[in-house]
Amino acid sequence: MNSAALQHIIIAGGGSAGWMTAAMLASQLQGNVRITLVESDDIGTIGVGEATIPPIKRFNAMLGIAENDFLARCNGSIKLGIQFENWGAVGERYFHQFGRFAADFDYIPFPYFYLKARLDGMNTPIEQFSAAWQLASRNKFVPPNNDPRSLFSGYDYAYHFDAGRYARFLRDYATARSVVRTEGKIASVQQHAHNGFISQLVLDDGRVISGDFFIDCTGLRSVLLGQTLGVGFTDWGDYLLNDSAVAMQTSADPTLRPYTRSIAHHAGWQWRIPLQTRTGNGNVFSSRFMSDDEATSLLQRSVEGKALTEPRLIRFNTGHRKQFWQKNCVAIGLSAGFLEPLESTSLHLIQRAIMRLVSLFPSAVCAQEDIDEYNATTQLEYEQIRDFIVLHYHATARDDSPYWQYCKQMAIPDSLQQKLALFKRHGHLRIEDKELFKQDSWLAVLLGQNILPAAAAPITHVKTELDIGRTLQAMQRHLADTAATLTGHEQYLMQHCRFIAD
Numbered sequence: 410m411n412s413a414a415l416q417h418i419i420i421a422g423g424g425s426a427g428w429m430t431a432a433m434l435a436s437q438l439q440g441n442v443r444i445t446l447v448e449s450d451d452i453g454t455i456g457v458g459e460a461t462i463p464p465i466k467r468f469n470a471m472l473g474i475a476e477n478d479f480l481a482r483c484n485g486s487i488k489l490g491i492q493f494e495n496w497g498a499v500g501e502r503y504f505h506q507f508g509r510f511a512a513d514f515d516y517i518p519f520p521y522f523y524l525k526a527r528l529d530g531m532n533t534p535i536e537q538f539s540a541a542w543q544l545a546s547r548n549k550f551v552p553p554n555n556d557p558r559s560l561f562s563g564y565d566y567a568y569h570f571d572a573g574r575y576a577r578f579l580r581d582y583a584t585a586r587s588v589v590r591t592e593g594k595i596a597s598v599q600q601h602a603h604n605g606f607i608s609q610l611v612l613d614d615g616r617v618i619s620g621d622f623f624i625d626c627t628g629l630r631s632v633l634l635g636q637t638l639g640v641g642f643t644d645w646g647d648y649l650l651n652d653s654a655v656a657m658q659t660s661a662d663p664t665l666r667p668y669t670r671s672i673a674h675h676a677g678w679q680w681r682i683p684l685q686t687r688t689g690n691g692n693v694f695s696s697r698f699m700s701d702d703e704a705t706s707l708l709q710r711s712v713e714g715k716a717l718t719e720p721r722l723i724r725f726n727t728g729h730r731k732q733f734w735q736k737n738c739v740a741i742g743l744s745a746g747f748l749e750p751l752e753s754t755s756l757h758l759i760q761r762a763i764m765r766l767v768s769l770f771p772s773a774v775c776a777q778e779d780i781d782e783y784n785a786t787t788q789l790e791y792e793q794i795r796d797f798i799v800l801h802y803h804a805t806a807r808d809d810s811p812y813w814q815y816c817k818q819m820a821i822p823d824s825l826q827q828k829l830a831l832f833k834r835h836g837h838l839r840i841e842d843k844e845l846f847k848q849d850s851w852l853a854v855l856l857g858q859n860i861l862p863a864a865a866a867p868i869t870h871v872k873t874e875l876d877i878g879r880t881l882q883a884m885q886r887h888l889a890d891t892a893a894t895l896t897g898h899e900q901y902l903m904q905h906c907r908f909i910a911d
Contacts, residue, residue: 413772415442415622419610421595421633422626423448425572426742426759428579429468430624433763435586436472437770444587447610447618449594459572459682459689460488460669460753462845463507463565468760472582480906482578484684485570487550487667487898489541491752495673496858498806503534503857504668505752506541508553508564509849511884515875517868520852522877524836525865527856531878535856537885540564543892545668550898560888567753569669569682569689591618595627598637606737606775607633621773623738624766631744634730638738641731648799648822649727650695650815651677651749655704656721659688660714667898671751672711675810677704679711680750685908687717693749698812725749733787734780737773739766746791751798757845761790790845796825797846797854804829804858829860836862 418434420427423446431446438444469479479485490506497503511519523535536542541564544550554561584590593612601608610618625633634640646652662683670681677694692708699707705720729746733739741762748754765786769779803821807813831837832855838848855861869877896904 413774415771415773417443417445417620418622418624419618419620420444420446420624420626421610422446422628422742422744423576423580423590424626424628424742425576425756426628426744427624427626428576428583429756429759430626430741430763431583431588432472432579432586433468433767435583435588437767440587443589444583445589445591445618445620446583447591447593447595447612449592451594459684460491460569460680460750461567461756462753463567464757464760464845465567468764472579474582477906479575479578480568480570480902481909483568483570483574484686484908485568485906486665486683486685486902488567488569488669488753489545489550489564489667490539491669491671492545493671493673493801493854493857495807496671496678496801496805498859499809501859503853504536504539504542504545505850505853505857506536506539506545506564507566508539508541510535510563510852511538511881511888512560512563514880515872517872518848520848521836521866521869522872522875523881524862525869526877526881527861528865531881533881533885535852538881538888539853540888540892541566543888544895545666547892548664548666548898549892549895550667550901551895560884561891566667569684571684572756591616595632598633600637604736605638607637621737622771622775625738625740625744626742628743629725629747631730631740633738634733634735634740634744638735640735640740642726643728643731644726645728645748645795646726647819648795649749649802650697650812651693652725652727653696653701653704654691654693654723654725654750655701655708656689656691656723657708657712657719658717659690659712660717661686662688662713665899665902669753673807674707675699676812678751679708681713685902686910688712688714691750693751695812698810729788729791732780732784733762734783737771737775739783741766745787748791748794748798751801752794752846754794754798754845758790758794762787790843792822792824793841793844794846796822796828797851799825800829800851800854801858804855804860806859833860833862835864835866837866 494502513519540561596613597611599609607623672679676699680691682689690712692704694704733745802816
């Protein structure tokens with residue numbers, strides 16, 4: 410092995426971030442680098458990342474994990490999107506679907522034709538043209554059709570699952586591939602005098618764990634990158650007000666819905682996440698506008714089913730570390746940043762950080778060019794996701810509380826302001842190739858929260874040979890009629906991946 414090659418990677422912290430990292434590095438490095446994960450059973454994890462987005466399927470597939478086995482082991486269910494309630498206005502709801510709307514035709518993206526029809530007086534909500542919504546609204550699920558000509562080939566799906574079980578599932582995977590788990594609390598972190606690189610973790614019982622590359626998965630404490638290396642934090646609290654959540658579990662909903670619910674209230678919103686045998690519930694709120702006691706009381710009053718756990722209060726700061734990789738340390742998970750759970754991006758950011766590290770995998774030298782590329786790409790990713798989340802709060806007609814008045818009137822990032830200005834003219838959306846949320850996701854939220862362009866794109870006015878209304882009506886009817894015949898979500902789970910309790 411090259412003398413400059415990494416010999417020993419230390420992962421500080423477990424939970425989803427630590428064990429996702431350990432599992433993927435074990436798979437990719439194939440025993441050529443030692444991997445040790447240090448965690449303590451006495452230190453709890455946030456453990457409420459129960460809703461995901463579609464790229465998690467690719468992560469699991471890269472590990473060779475069979476979907477049905479994973480769902481059965483992790484109490485999983487299917488997620489076709491998110492139903493937003495009371496966001497644009499109280500009493501309104503819309504659906505952010507996974508995947509595209511209908512299909513493009515006449516070499517023009519479908520949304521342009523839909524927007525023209527909508528501006529010409531058609532009042533059919535755009536979700537009616539989503540296969541994912543047609544399935545979700547009927548509590549149905551089948552995997553997408555592989556035929557690209559089918560309107561049922563363009564939707565996507567993700568999962569709801571028990572985050573603690575997922576971490577244990579990946580721990581079994583990683584330790585079977587030579588990852589060494591060390592139980593213990595980190596008492597101090599030692600650095601090399603000549604370059605400041607981290608050299609050792611000293612545990613509270615005096616044991617010393619030495620390595621040449623360190624991954625910080627210590628959660629919000631950011632023990633390595635934040636506390637030891639002194640990397641500061643960029644706070645986005647002015648854009649994203651929520652800094653607290655109360656979480657609890659209740660008994661399973663009799664209707665096992667294949668989607669997450671996000672229910673806005675006067676100072677934040679509540680999640681409802683259906684697993685096979687229970688429901689995850691949470692109240693995400695701003696401590697500037699709601700007290701802990703009020704948040705807890707609101708959650709307890711509004712949950713459905715029998716309470717299985719006591720409410721648990723969680724504090725967080727929205728933003729990210731000013732660098733995600735410094736010297737020989739990369740932060741992954743909450744130690745790197747947090748963008749609140751509204752669009753279920755927490756596990757995705759972990760996944761992307763791991764794969765970016767694999768792509769830029771360093772030698773023991775840790776070249777500054779690689780570090781700079783990692784940091785710049787990760788920063789852009791956080792900013793793009795931030796803008797999409799801020800959109801939900803800012804694009805609202807709600808002014809019924811000081812919280813929503815602030816959101817409606819707050820200054821927003823220039824990048825989001827430019828995107829909104831472009832859309833409001835002719836319905837154009839500028840989406841970069843590597844952005845997580847594509848055109849159809851932005852369109853779902855914009856239209857769901859009553860933001861329409863002033864006029865249709867000029868190109869649509871010359872398509873006079875098309876009967877746009879009739880074409881859209883045929884698409885909508887086909888989607889609805891087909892969805893009505895397909896398998897129920899709960900039936901699908903019971904047939905293929907019924908939960909296996911430990």
